Amino acid sequence: MRQRIGNIGLDALRARAAAAENDLINLGITFTIYSESQAIDRILPFDCIPRILTAREWDTIERGVKQRVAALNLFLHDIYHKRHITNDGVVPADLVYGNANYRPEMEQFPIRFGTYVHICGTDIVRDEAGEFLVLEDNARTPSGVSYVVENRHLMSRAFPDLLAGMKLRPVDDYGARLLAAMTEVAPEGVDDPQVVLLSPGIYNSAYFEHVFLAREMGVPLVEGADLVVEKDRVYMRTTAGLRPVHTIYRRIGDDFLDPTVFRPDSMLGVPGLIGAWRKGNVTLANAVGTGVADDKAIYAYMPRIIEYYLKETPILKNVQTNICREKSGLDYTLANIEKLVLKPVGESGGYGITIGPRASKAEIDVARDSLLADPSNWISQPVISLSVAPTLTDDGIQPRHLDLRPFAVTGRDTWVLPGGLSRVAMKKGSLVVNSSQGGGSKDTWVLSEDAPSQSQSQSQSQSQSQSQSQGQSQSQEQR
Amino acid sequence: MSRDMPLLARYAEGLFWMARYLERIENLARLVDVTQNFESPGREAESWLAMIRINADEEGFAERGGGLTAENVKRFYLLDRSNPTSIPSALESARTNARTLRPLISTEMWMQMNVFHRDMLSLTEADVTGDQLSRLCGKIKEGVQAHTGITEGTFFRDQGWEFYQLGRLIERADQTTRLLDIRYHLLVPGGKEERKQAEATQWGGVLRALAGYHAFRRVAGATFTPVDVVAFLLRDTAFPRSVAVCLEGIELHLSRLRSRYGLRGTVAGLERVEELRAGLLGRSVDKIVNDGLHIFLDGVQRDLILLAAEIGTPFFRDWRPAAAA
Numbered sequence: 001m002r003q004r005i006g007n008i009g010l011d012a013l014r015a016r017a018a019a020a021e022n023d024l025i026n027l028g029i030t031f032t033i034y035s036e037s038q039a040i041d042r043i044l045p046f047d048c049i050p051r052i053l054t055a056r057e058w059d060t061i062e063r064g065v066k067q068r069v070a071a072l073n074l075f076l077h078d079i080y081h082k083r084h085i086t087n088d089g090v091v092p093a094d095l096v097y098g099n100a101n102y103r104p105e106m107e108q109f110p111i112r113f114g115t116y117v118h119i120c121g122t123d124i125v126r127d128e129a130g131e132f133l134v135l136e137d138n139a140r141t142p143s144g145v146s147y148v149v150e151n152r153h154l155m156s157r158a159f160p161d162l163l164a165g166m167k168l169r170p171v172d173d174y175g176a177r178l179l180a181a182m183t184e185v186a187p188e189g190v191d192d193p194q195v196v197l198l199s200p201g202i203y204n205s206a207y208f209e210h211v212f213l214a215r216e217m218g219v220p221l222v223e224g225a226d227l228v229v230e231k232d233r234v235y236m237r238t239t240a241g242l243r244p245v246h247t248i249y250r251r252i253g254d255d256f257l258d259p260t261v262f263r264p265d266s267m268l269g270v271p272g273l274i275g276a277w278r279k280g281n282v283t284l285a286n287a288v289g290t291g292v293a294d295d296k297a298i299y300a301y302m303p304r305i306i307e308y309y310l311k312e313t314p315i316l317k318n319v320q321t322n323i324c325r326e327k328s329g330l331d332y333t334l335a336n337i338e339k340l341v342l343k344p345v346g347e348s349g350g351y352g353i354t355i356g357p358r359a360s361k362a363e364i365d366v367a368r369d370s371l372l373a374d375p376s377n378w379i380s381q382p383v384i385s386l387s388v389a390p391t392l393t394d395d396g397i398q399p400r401h402l403d404l405r406p407f408a409v410t411g412r413d414t415w416v417l418p419g420g421l422s423r424v425a426m427k428k429g430s431l432v433v434n435s436s437q438g439g440g441s442k443d444t445w446v447l448s449e450d451a452p453s454q455s456q457s458q459s460q461s462q463s464q465s466q467s468q469s470q471g472q473s474q475s476q477e478q479r
Numbered sequence: 480m481s482r483d484m485p486l487l488a489r490y491a492e493g494l495f496w497m498a499r500y501l502e503r504i505e506n507l508a509r510l511v512d513v514t515q516n517f518e519s520p521g522r523e524a525e526s527w528l529a530m531i532r533i534n535a536d537e538e539g540f541a542e543r544g545g546g547l548t549a550e551n552v553k554r555f556y557l558l559d560r561s562n563p564t565s566i567p568s569a570l571e572s573a574r575t576n577a578r579t580l581r582p583l584i585s586t587e588m589w590m591q592m593n594v595f596h597r598d599m600l601s602l603t604e605a606d607v608t609g610d611q612l613s614r615l616c617g618k619i620k621e622g623v624q625a626h627t628g629i630t631e632g633t634f635f636r637d638q639g640w641e642f643y644q645l646g647r648l649i650e651r652a653d654q655t656t657r658l659l660d661i662r663y664h665l666l667v668p669g670g671k672e673e674r675k676q677a678e679a680t681q682w683g684g685v686l687r688a689l690a691g692y693h694a695f696r697r698v699a700g701a702t703f704t705p706v707d708v709v710a711f712l713l714r715d716t717a718f719p720r721s722v723a724v725c726l727e728g729i730e731l732h733l734s735r736l737r738s739r740y741g742l743r744g745t746v747a748g749l750e751r752v753e754e755l756r757a758g759l760l761g762r763s764v765d766k767i768v769n770d771g772l773h774i775f776l777d778g779v780q781r782d783l784i785l786l787a788a789e790i791g792t793p794f795f796r797d798w799r800p801a802a803a804a
Contacts, residue, residue: 025593026590026593026594027586027589027590027593028578028581028589028590028593201579202575202578202579207578211581211582214582215581215582220485220487220490220582221582222487223489225489225796225797226487226488226489226796236485236487237487237488237489237796238485238486238487238488239485239486239487239488239491239638239642239736239740239742239794240485240486240740240741240742243485
């Protein structure tokens, strides 16, 4: 790969990367930022140098993600039913039942296959020893998967010479896998379930992704006002009148789903939806009330949760996390605050974080005061020397920090999209990769084989994907 | 594979309006172009005023405070994004509809719309002055035509296609009557030979604006009267922008919605089309003109508004009659 990039040369690389980004704008593969009543469509900056994962590395990640998703679902089922884990004192009860994301409506409510988290995004980083660590679970409505697929398309349009002959795990069957899972989890007894994607609409910053997912699944993208509940059944408004809906992949938060149950001011939701759901007439994916499991407060307990339910050692470790509600965690954090990253629980998007080694004296004082005022609202972690990857910058190809968000889809079983979203901090030295704070992304390549022991099925699925994109005869030759 | 694919009411509405806005944009460009060409020394203001009256924009234009000059009218229609009847506004609306339709329309349709929109919103004063204007009108027409062609070649032909075509054809019929109305108003027939000559030139201009000049030449013969032009624009069975051809298409698409997709709410619309056709073909064009062309065209326009409502009410999610104006 180094050789191939070298052959292209820096200037040509830049020109082609710029052309590729221009394609993204034309295609409208954008997210929207709102400022002073103006809507600006931005692209997620694309770095043309792919991030490569070996088959062996991917195997670890895939198994680790599946394990984690299994534990999350078992945990959710438990806390909404018999509450063994809190009764056994493994996780503090108030942390679960006092959590703002805990939904009493879910108690004793049966969920098909016990799958609460149908779509999960697991944020993974790599430390200086090369070990993959989980930074965060996203079990509500994780976004970013559209970029995984679109980045690959972009790569094959703009850099066919980099991709040529590479045996990569394909990413373009995400929609089909997702639809299969959504069909699987539809209410029992429905033969040909109608799946829809529920979006807040065109003004949502992730609208492109909603469009992408609806198209890839081949299902209608609906807004709240397109749905109506009559006699505890959900229908969509079509030209031919009301048509039943059975599974809703919803991309709006719990709070906004049903104004008669949650926020009464929600214009995005569907009055009566939760009632229909509780009657078992419609499936919501993800289920309501998953937010309690991906909370930063619970995150700290995830290794214990995995061991508790699965009797297994976590395949992917957590970043070492100090729980400030526990005396030892608080004491350690106060003593080492200049060296630690202090994070509020229950926030996302990189907000509210204090990075000790980079904070001023005054900022440290503010952080310490906030911590002491409400210790249980905080966790702390060591500064991880995030791994870096070569990235095209104004100063040539430079190392930049990055993370990885694989996406797991679970119906009856869990499937993990090979690769995931590699987010890269485009600024030198920056550790923050969030798109809302200027991060970019890379195409993520999972090599389909790097050892002779690779399974047959993987190379087969690869050649099938090639025959679609490059024509049958060529793929025959490659096999 | 199940072909009984439901169409969201909101999508039907979006397709209908996207098509209407684009058709409107093309007609506005045609109108600006023909107005520019009509500009005869000393009577410029009169020509541009006609353009404002066609769109019933007297009030909106006056609010902007500028005098009735060619420059102000061009700016009003080509650059002014705060004017809801301007080309940039219509394009903004078309794109917003396209955005809601992204799950449905082809990627190529969206991409062309996106690029077209960006190009049109970056226009400056320099693009609408002097010899640039006609070129710009050509580019706008071409932008819409590219959309039409891409749609024809890539858009899936289920129910949505029928609603798209209905929007386009209703708008096109409406625009043809408006252009005819305003020109006829300006050019009351019967005058000296010299005046007649000038009129003939101007009617030629109207036909050219609608891309119908040469076709008209083929069907009209050596000499023609304004009534022949009116007959051509209203009743010709082959001219794609004639009201009759638009009505034929509207009827076809409504009937298909009924027969192929079982949408029985089409009955009121189909009856409206019959009424429109009866009005159009029930008496000679001479008689229509003698009885008062303006009143006749006004009636057609009102019927088209009712027709849109008769499609919107049964099939769209948020039919807002005000949007039809």
